[in-house]
Amino acid sequence: MSALKxxxxxxxxxxxxxxxHRHVSETARSxxxxxxxxxAVTPIFELSEVFSRTLGETSDVVTKxxxxxxxxxxxxxxxxxxxxxxxxxxxxxxxxxQEVPVKHFYYGPMFRYERPQKGRQRQFHQVGIELIGVExxxxxxxxxxxxxxxxxxxxxxxxxxxxxxxxxxxxxxAAYREKLVAYFSQFEDQLSEDSKNRLKTNPLRILDSKDExxxxxxxxxxxxxxxxxxxxxxxxxxxxxxLDLLGVPYVENPRLVRGLDYYCHTAFEFxxxxxxxxxxxxxxxxxxxxxxxxxGPQMPGVGWASGVERLALMxxxxxxxxxxxxxxxxVSGDQQVEAMKLAHQLRCEGYIIxxxxxxxxxxxxxxxxxxxACAAILMGEDELxxxxxxxxxxxxxEQSEVSLDDLVTSLAKFK
RNA sequence: GCGAUUGUAGCUCAGUUGGUUAGAGCACCGGUUUGUGGUACCGGUGGUCGGGGGUUCGAGUCCCCUCAAUCGCCCCA
Numbered sequence: 001m002s003a004l005k006x007x008x009x010x011x012x013x014x015x016x017x018x019x020x021h022r023h024v025s026e027t028a029r030s031x032x033x034x035x036x037x038x039x040a041v042t043p044i045f046e047l048s049e050v051f052s053r054t055l056g057e058t059s060d061v062v063t064k065x066x067x068x069x070x071x072x073x074x075x076x077x078x079x080x081x082x083x084x085x086x087x088x089x090x091x092x093x094x095x096x097x098q099e100v101p102v103k104h105f106y107y108g109p110m111f112r113y114e115r116p117q118k119g120r121q122r123q124f125h126q127v128g129i130e131l132i133g134v135e136x137x138x139x140x141x142x143x144x145x146x147x148x149x150x151x152x153x154x155x156x157x158x159x160x161x162x163x164x165x166x167x168x169x170x171x172x173x174a175a176y177r178e179k180l181v182a183y184f185s186q187f188e189d190q191l192s193e194d195s196k197n198r199l200k201t202n203p204l205r206i207l208d209s210k211d212e213x214x215x216x217x218x219x220x221x222x223x224x225x226x227x228x229x230x231x232x233x234x235x236x237x238x239x240x241x242x243l244d245l246l247g248v249p250y251v252e253n254p255r256l257v258r259g260l261d262y263y264c265h266t267a268f269e270f271x272x273x274x275x276x277x278x279x280x281x282x283x284x285x286x287x288x289x290x291x292x293x294x295x296g297p298q299m300p301g302v303g304w305a306s307g308v309e310r311l312a313l314m315x316x317x318x319x320x321x322x323x324x325x326x327x328x329x330x331v332s333g334d335q336q337v338e339a340m341k342l343a344h345q346l347r348c349e350g351y352i353i354x355x356x357x358x359x360x361x362x363x364x365x366x367x368x369x370x371x372x373a374c375a376a377i378l379m380g381e382d383e384l385x386x387x388x389x390x391x392x393x394x395x396x397x398e399q400s401e402v403s404l405d406d407l408v409t410s411l412a413k414f415k
Numbered sequence: 416g417c418g419a420u421u422g423u424a425g426c427u428c429a430g431u432u433g434g435u436u437a438g439a440g441c442a443c444c445g446g447u448u449u450g451u452g453g454u455a456c457c458g459g460u461g462g463u464c465g466g467g468g469g470u471u472c473g474a475g476u477c478c479c480c481u482c483a484a485u486c487g488c489c490c491c492a
Contacts, residue, residue: 005465005482005483008482008483008484064416064489064490065490065491081491082491082492110492112490112491112492114416114489114490114491115416115417115488115489115490116483116484116485117484117485117486117487118484118485118486119492120490120491120492124492125492126492127492128492194488194489197489205490210487210488210489211488269492276486276487277486277487277488277491278491278492280491280492281492282492283491283492304492305492306492307491307492308492309492310492311492329451331450331451332449332450360449360450361449361450361451361452362448362450362451362452363452364451364452365451365452365453366452366453367452368452369452369453370452370453373452376451376452378450378451380450381450382450390450390451392451392452394452394453397451397452397453399451
């Protein structure tokens with residue numbers, strides 16, 4: 001009880017629950033591949049500057065959520081809090097501008113030092129895709145459509161809402177920021193403490209403040225859309241038209257902003273009301289200046305990340321079954337060796353075979369039940385003498401004798 | 416980082432205004448059944464009551480600290 005436990009914000013994923021997580025990540029991989037994104041794996045830690053230089057020095061992720069440490073050689077290392085920075089670093093390191101457009105899918109653990117809650121852990125998992133090297137809205141449409149298809153194949157088409165906004169290009173955003181700061185500054189003393197800080201660090205975030213007082217002020221705040229210049233306007237329209245064309249439903253949310261500095265133009269979020277405060281299930285946007293900020297070439301990109309734990313939570317415990325084995329049971333100790341040999345042969349033929357290690361037949365059948373086995377192969381002295389075994393269908397209870405020569409083919413229905 | 420709630424067996428929980436040896440269901444192990452599972456009945460293992468300190472003749476129960484989880488804020492997937 002007071003023995004060892006996993007550290008705060010981490011947890012053990014046992015096979016039953018992992019089956020659900022795996023279904024989520026495999027679905028993502030499958031959809032990504034159909035959209036032309038193949039899996040890349042980057043290290044789960046990077047030099048700290050990979051994140052601090054790109055996420056924005058004032059972002060919460062950098063100021064309070066990074067898991068950082070120093071190596072014996074004095075390198076400052078950070079466990080990755082998100083996936084995009086690593087993919088972009090890898091793009092630069094490997095000279096991938098030669099192979100543009102680059103389309104990567106990733107899956108793996110991320111780390112954020114924050115207060116754990118349901119659907120929010122210190123070590124958690126994300127799947128994501130990044131499309132690098134395409135500056136036209138076609139890329140945004142494809143990326144968002146892939147995200148929608150992923151959620152749809154998990155069965156969440158009706159549980160999520162796609163919220164869409166445009167942050168505009170650099171010029172538009174700077175103009176808006178100025179307008180916004182001017183507006184809120186007149187009411188500075190009426191703003192919540194949090195928003196007073198946000199006014200200095202990230203004024204856009206005031207727009208989605210949950211403080212009631214702030215909400216009143218936000219209602220009359222200037223809207224980003226008004227500040228979009230012609231090019232940004234056209235880009236946004238093209239994205240919307242593309243989504244309409246593909247039948248991807250969305251809701252425009254002019255107050256949707258991003259926490260990380262590197263986003264521009266398209267920002268989107270798939271949200272759900274079923275997870276309490278952790279409503280965002282898949283989110284992303286366009287990051288045209290990120291790679292340049294990191295010291296690489298000017299290279300546009302767009303992508304998203306999605307929280308595996310949150311989606312697994314939505315799926316529900318036990319919503320995905322573990323593979324069902326066929327169990328090999330020697331009727332008495334005399335058939336133990338034969339059973340082991342047969343189990344091995346069938347495994348080599350591609351069957352999922354379980355075998356008990358002790359106990360009489362009753363106990364072994366009992367365990368077969370608990371393992372959710374679909375069939376049992378009973379090996380008794382009598383039938384072995386005839387070169388046969390008994391195959392019992394554990395679903396129906398029907399059983400019949402099968403000659404060892406025909407066994408592999410007659411088991412096919414249990415595969 | 417801030418605020419609130421919770422913490423008794425592997426799991427879900429009971430445990431009166433502080434009072435002897437802390438209970439139940441499920442799960443697990445064994446038996447009824449020495450070649451046939453999921454049912455039923457019987458029996459058994461398992462707890463320093465999250466941890467530490469304090470008040471008291473006496474603490475699972477009251478107080479303080481600490482750890483963890485849950486909910487909300489910040490922020491985010």
